[in-house]
Amino acid sequence: MARIVQKYGGTSVGSVERIKHVASRIQRSKAEGHELVVVVSAMGKSTDELVSLATEITNTPSKREMDMLLSTGEQVTISLLTMALQEMGVQAISLTGWQAGMKTETSHGNARITDIKTKRIEAELSQGNVVIVAGFQGVSGSEITTLGRGGSDTTAVALAAALKASRCDIYTDVTGVFTTDPRYVQKARKLHSISYDEMLEMANLGAGVLHPRAVEFAKNYEVPLMVASSMVEEVGTMIEEEVTMEQNLVVRGIAFENDVTKVTVRGLPNRLNTLSKLFTALSENQVNVDIIIQNQYDDEHVNISFSITQSTLKETLAVLQNAQEELQFTDIYFEEELAKVSIVGSGMVSNPGVAAQMFAVLADNEVAIKMVSTSEIKVSVVVEEADMVLAVEMLHNAFQLAEEVEEAEIEAM
Amino acid sequence: MARIVQKYGGTSVGSVERIKHVASRIQRSKAEGHELVVVVSAMGKSTDELVSLATEITNTPSKREMDMLLSTGEQVTISLLTMALQEMGVQAISLTGWQAGMKTETSHGNARITDIKTKRIEAELSQGNVVIVAGFQGVSGSEITTLGRGGSDTTAVALAAALKASRCDIYTDVTGVFTTDPRYVQKARKLHSISYDEMLEMANLGAGVLHPRAVEFAKNYEVPLMVASSMVEEVGTMIEEEVTMEQNLVVRGIAFENDVTKVTVRGLPNRLNTLSKLFTALSENQVNVDIIIQNQYDDEHVNISFSITQSTLKETLAVLQNAQEELQFTDIYFEEELAKVSIVGSGMVSNPGVAAQMFAVLADNEVAIKMVSTSEIKVSVVVEEADMVLAVEMLHNAFQLAEEVEEAEIEAM
Numbered sequence: 001m002a003r004i005v006q007k008y009g010g011t012s013v014g015s016v017e018r019i020k021h022v023a024s025r026i027q028r029s030k031a032e033g034h035e036l037v038v039v040v041s042a043m044g045k046s047t048d049e050l051v052s053l054a055t056e057i058t059n060t061p062s063k064r065e066m067d068m069l070l071s072t073g074e075q076v077t078i079s080l081l082t083m084a085l086q087e088m089g090v091q092a093i094s095l096t097g098w099q100a101g102m103k104t105e106t107s108h109g110n111a112r113i114t115d116i117k118t119k120r121i122e123a124e125l126s127q128g129n130v131v132i133v134a135g136f137q138g139v140s141g142s143e144i145t146t147l148g149r150g151g152s153d154t155t156a157v158a159l160a161a162a163l164k165a166s167r168c169d170i171y172t173d174v175t176g177v178f179t180t181d182p183r184y185v186q187k188a189r190k191l192h193s194i195s196y197d198e199m200l201e202m203a204n205l206g207a208g209v210l211h212p213r214a215v216e217f218a219k220n221y222e223v224p225l226m227v228a229s230s231m232v233e234e235v236g237t238m239i240e241e242e243v244t245m246e247q248n249l250v251v252r253g254i255a256f257e258n259d260v261t262k263v264t265v266r267g268l269p270n271r272l273n274t275l276s277k278l279f280t281a282l283s284e285n286q287v288n289v290d291i292i293i294q295n296q297y298d299d300e301h302v303n304i305s306f307s308i309t310q311s312t313l314k315e316t317l318a319v320l321q322n323a324q325e326e327l328q329f330t331d332i333y334f335e336e337e338l339a340k341v342s343i344v345g346s347g348m349v350s351n352p353g354v355a356a357q358m359f360a361v362l363a364d365n366e367v368a369i370k371m372v373s374t375s376e377i378k379v380s381v382v383v384e385e386a387d388m389v390l391a392v393e394m395l396h397n398a399f400q401l402a403e404e405v406e407e408a409e410i411e412a413m
Numbered sequence: 414m415a416r417i418v419q420k421y422g423g424t425s426v427g428s429v430e431r432i433k434h435v436a437s438r439i440q441r442s443k444a445e446g447h448e449l450v451v452v453v454s455a456m457g458k459s460t461d462e463l464v465s466l467a468t469e470i471t472n473t474p475s476k477r478e479m480d481m482l483l484s485t486g487e488q489v490t491i492s493l494l495t496m497a498l499q500e501m502g503v504q505a506i507s508l509t510g511w512q513a514g515m516k517t518e519t520s521h522g523n524a525r526i527t528d529i530k531t532k533r534i535e536a537e538l539s540q541g542n543v544v545i546v547a548g549f550q551g552v553s554g555s556e557i558t559t560l561g562r563g564g565s566d567t568t569a570v571a572l573a574a575a576l577k578a579s580r581c582d583i584y585t586d587v588t589g590v591f592t593t594d595p596r597y598v599q600k601a602r603k604l605h606s607i608s609y610d611e612m613l614e615m616a617n618l619g620a621g622v623l624h625p626r627a628v629e630f631a632k633n634y635e636v637p638l639m640v641a642s643s644m645v646e647e648v649g650t651m652i653e654e655e656v657t658m659e660q661n662l663v664v665r666g667i668a669f670e671n672d673v674t675k676v677t678v679r680g681l682p683n684r685l686n687t688l689s690k691l692f693t694a695l696s697e698n699q700v701n702v703d704i705i706i707q708n709q710y711d712d713e714h715v716n717i718s719f720s721i722t723q724s725t726l727k728e729t730l731a732v733l734q735n736a737q738e739e740l741q742f743t744d745i746y747f748e749e750e751l752a753k754v755s756i757v758g759s760g761m762v763s764n765p766g767v768a769a770q771m772f773a774v775l776a777d778n779e780v781a782i783k784m785v786s787t788s789e790i791k792v793s794v795v796v797e798e799a800d801m802v803l804a805v806e807m808l809h810n811a812f813q814l815a816e817e818v819e820e821a822e823i824e825a826m
Contacts (some may be wrong), residue, residue, distance in 0.1 A: 054493065054496055057429055057433065057497045058499070062496065068509075072488045075485045076463070076466075078481065079479070082475075083467055086474075090769055098559075142533070322732075
């Protein structure tokens with residue numbers, strides 16, 4: 001018998017039929033003798049529907065009132081799922097964020113969890129109840145708050161930490177974390193396990209899988225996570241610190257994204273505060289910059305290149321033009337229709353040749369590299385968008401990601 | 414400047430457009446300098462939609478989980494209405510039942526209000542906020558409860574009492590309380606005022622107007638109620654204790670309903686506990702009995718007649734047949750397709766001839782009377798359903814209800 005927190009996302013509880021299906025999965029876990037706390041999101045598109053109602057009224061809704069509105073979505077799901085369990089003869093009770101003791105900061109719409117008062121949940125567990133908790137929401141004083149992006153994942157991981165659960169299972173619409181995106185690369189293979197840091201670096205593979213905020217939380221509190229499908233009966237991917245059986249693999253996965261634009265600001269005076277001024281101006285205007293490269297071309301001047309998403313190019317150029325007088329650069333140059341491809345793996349730290357191998361594979365396939373950025377467990381390159389899928393496939397082959405490695409079986413779901 | 418509680422029902426907030434319309438009415442009341450607390454119901458059919466979701470899952474949902482589910486409906490409305498007000502520049506804040514301090518008994522689905530902790534509402538009012546409160550819901554300990562039928566009306570009246578408001582305005586889809594149902598009787602006239610007791614006796618005229626439970630609450634706490642339309646700009650009907658200007662009118666209104674069935678149990682032994690046994694058996698089987706008449710036909714036997722609604726006839730006959738051995742009656746006789754017509758007015762107490770006048774009007778129009786029942790402010794007769802509308806029209810004429818009486822203007826809305 002273990003104490004397990006499970007989380008089911010919006011798609012998994014998107015209809016009454018799916019809610020019943022989730023209930024039957026919970027029933028089975030309960031029958032195995034586990035103590036269960038289940039976190040759920042709002043049903044399917046219901047959050048979007050609520051947002052659209054608000055939009056019909058105002059373009060600038062107060063964040064407090066949006067929290068009041070949106071928190072109803074999860075409350076509907078918890079009551080329906082609890083009814084479905086009770087109908088199957090499983091003892092269960094639903095709790096809203098405030099009833100579950102999910103204390104947060106006051107900042108509406110994006111509140112951080114400060115504390116969880118687990119007394120009520122513990123009491124319900126000790127009475128044999130499956131406890132169904134509304135994700136994404138909390139309470140600050142007597143004000144309803146929401147946790148913002150990745151909220152329900154974070155609720156689940158935070159509860160697992162506070163309740164000292166032996167595992168947090170994230171059930172979603174994919175069967176696990178893959179070596180790369182299987183929609184693009186046929187040979188993509190599901191990983192049996194992956195470390196927290198690798199998962200974080202693979203974040204854009206995991207957009208629909210697990211929010212980085214929840215992974216960070218899990219890492220900090222050492223909560224073992226499992227990502228698996230809520231629809232298909234298949235072993236998922238374990239995310240945890242020790243990845244013993246696969247540590248011989250240097251590269252664990254390949255992440256990629258398109259719609260990348262590279263911007264180069266040329267002829268900047270080589271001063272101490274140049275970088276700081278440039279990127280402060282951009283961040284103050286909500287332009288998110290990814291890769292940054294600085295190279296000096298004479299004693300007094302530098303060129304700075306950075307990558308942004310295509311959609312923020314217009315804003316970026318406007319910010320730069322406004323700052324031209326202050327920054328005293330010569331001109332701006334940009335390249336569109338690029339893509340970023342990254343190889344990820346914690347084994348890289350001790351394998352200095354990995355980046356070189358990556359560059360060689362790309363060169364052999366005549367893929368031009370526009371930018372390079374490295375971290376301890378990731379190497380990213382920016383290439384032409386037209387080369388993206390080819391690059392990913394070649395790297396996937398070169399690092400032997402399609403090949404099964406002997407792995408330990410993880411605990412059945 | 415006055416402190417006023419307003420209540421808008423589900424139809425009045427049934428769409429985003431209607432919510433905006435309600436907001437503009439509130440804006441006007443606020444501009445007049447009033448302190449406003451506004452109670453709202455769930456939008457239009459949204460409660461029905463939630464109930465139907467639950468029904469897809471189970472026919473026997475736990476009452477606690479139904480409260481969890483249904484209370485989201487009003488929470489959606491309060492946030493949207495508050496956004497609409499804020500968009501118009503009106504300072505406003507929404508509060509759920511638990512945030513508004515609406516304490517209730519534990520009995521889910523039909524909880525009675527035990528206390529209202531007005532501290533939060535008073536604080537918001539003193540900051541100049543219009544306070545938008547979710548109707549129909551409360552809290553018992555940290556459990557969400559709902560108040561059952563007439564819940565939002567009751568929330569509004571209870572808040573008016575607790576906040577010592579000078580008035581409680583119930584905005585609905587009719588323009589006030591009428592002398593009789595205007596859908597049947599063209600000459601029906603809107604009353605400018607009516608007493609609590611008269612309103613209670615007129616309850617079936619007011620089905621869509623005001624729940625009897627709210628009227629009782631208002632009577633007990635002497636809260637002046639106004640019923641008016643949320644759509645049309647028209648003076649409504651005041652419900653309060655003193656009805657000075659119309660007290661010369663003996664009959665104030667005529668209530669009626671069809672689908673009445675009369676059941677007679679014949680030849681019951683004349684014992685002390687006969688009535689008690691008979692009606693206990695019926696009430697234990699959820700059969701609601703309206704009029705009851707007992708008449709003795711010899712020293713040892715009585716006949717008992719009572720009226721029920723058509724839909725409960727089958728159940729009633731089953732209950733009686735099961736109890737035949739114990740009750741030892743001879744046989745059962747019933748008449749279907751009947752109707753009840755009632756004249757209501759607090760002036761009747763001091764006018765003993767009113768019932769006689771009613772019987773005379775009906776006799777003159779050849780309407781046969783099947784049953785009679787009287788209270789201090791009401792006389793009801795049961796007649797053939799086919800005679801119902803004629804009877805109502807004749808009584809409406811005979812008691813001069815169509816004629817305008819000089820009345821005091823009530824405070825404008």
